[in-house]
Amino acid sequence: MNLTTRRWIPHTIAVVGLLVLLYPLAWLLATSLKPADEVVTSLDLWPSHLEWSNYTTALDGVSGVPVTRLLRNTVLIAGGAVVGNVLSCSLAAYAFARLRFRMSKVMFAFMVATLMLPHHVVLIPQYIIFNRLGMVDTYWPLILPKFLATEAFFVFLIVQFMRGLPRELEESARIDGCGAFRTYWSVTLPLSRPALITTAIFTFIWTWNDFFTQMIYLFAPEKFTITLALRSFVDQSSTSAYGPMFAMSVISVLPIVLFFFVFQRYLVQGMATSGLKG
């Protein structure tokens, strides 16, 4: 008796915790399918009938821009960010982890310090730069910085991972006559796949979720991302459009949920190791 209770108490706490934790998501899903009159009047999570028209309304999008277009825009930005981050961060990380050069300690310390730098300190001058380059209201300000390894978190993460790799393989590649680039590309990168996958997934999800940068740089509705389109629901306070609003919200988080289900092992491990190794 004593032993079984001891075993069941933590499980019960975990299940209850999970139910509380997932309630907002269940509510989101349920509300996206509720008929308009049930949204405010009924406390039931489950709708009396499923109102799929919420989704057809949502697909029409915002300001005449259909959701498919918004999704395409978002994928374009997130995809560009993924390619940029994986390439540029792994290049820098390889140099920090494996190559020797003058000032390496100073540069590494600077890179780590930028982890703590609030984005707002560089925000306005960056805006001015992109404005001068005529890039405001284009996707360049959202993608270009990723090709310049500006997200120190990922450089750091990949450095930590590369330092844990055995040196022998790289050294034998060097002895076989591979230069630094060949070694990086053919030996270190394939071995670093877990760290690169973590970088790719986090970049995708964070870019997808990012609201602040997108709001500052994008103005034309047809260039909007799905997150930015949701903004139009921020100002209005009426609850009449709840159904379509949350149907669109579901559409906007669906990719993140899917990514999470497919890659959760990498995500959770990447998160855990980034803070600890080293």
Next chain:
Amino acid sequence: MSTVSTRAPARADRPAQSRPPAKRRRPRRREQQWPAYVFLTPWMLGAAVLTLVPMAVSLYLSFTDYNLFDPPQWVGLRNYQEMLTEDPRFWRSVGTTLLYVVVAVPLKLLLALGAAMLLKNLGRGRAFYRSAFYAPSLLGASMTIALVWRALFNDGGSVVDILGSVGIDTGGWVGNPDLAIYVIVLLTVWQFGAPMVIFLAGLQQISPELYEAAALDGAGRWRQFVSVTVPMLSPVVFFNLVLEMIQSFQVFTPAFAVSGGEGGPADSTMFYTLYLYERGFTASHMGYAAAMAWLLLIAIGIITLILFRTSRSWVFYADEEGR
């Protein structure tokens, strides 16, 4: 086991393994250096053009009046002076943000640690719970979830109704200046999964022998927690604390969504970054916003420094013992 208070360097600065001495010879020095700079070109370009130069420019702008169109006018310390002595909304935003950081960060970390302790002892299903508890950390940053939160805590929202049905009559939180900030606090705390995962990884690195030794010495569960778990976990606590603190100072999306983009009601959700955005991009006072950004940097720098300083007395690095 006493806490070693040797100087604790940032973990990041420590190389993972010491290099073999043979590598310290210096033949072909020049030949070995240039590839490193090629690898670093994108990063150096980014660091210079998108970090260092903008930092210098924003420092300069913070001493000017600048609206993005006309050339900046030098005003000296005027922005800082106005901020600190004449702008009640600035102080309101500082107060709101500090309250938020002081309430949300410890709550989130406590919950994360509690959940990690719970999951550590959970044999079957641990991987499932770990992933499920982590999920809100990814979703929580989205506009979608912020909108959900606003609806849940609005007048007539589910949470308000549920609280009402158990006799806690609060009314809508979103429209109440005393409660609106806690909508955002709860949204942050809901995302305890990320620090939990890091705690869990830290807990798993504690050698079971330490617990066995403590148990042999007659330590009960609580005693083991205080004397083994807490000191061994202190680097992870420290890491999470610094990380969450820095992030919390910069919270934006939920404040924007919950307050309808305006920091209301009565500026009660006018977080620092929201006010910065309002000053800079809505009211076109870029100089003022730049000064706010620099004060934020200084504040975060000072608090981080204090945390690092005090950490020497409470953070215990096992591998430093006997150094």
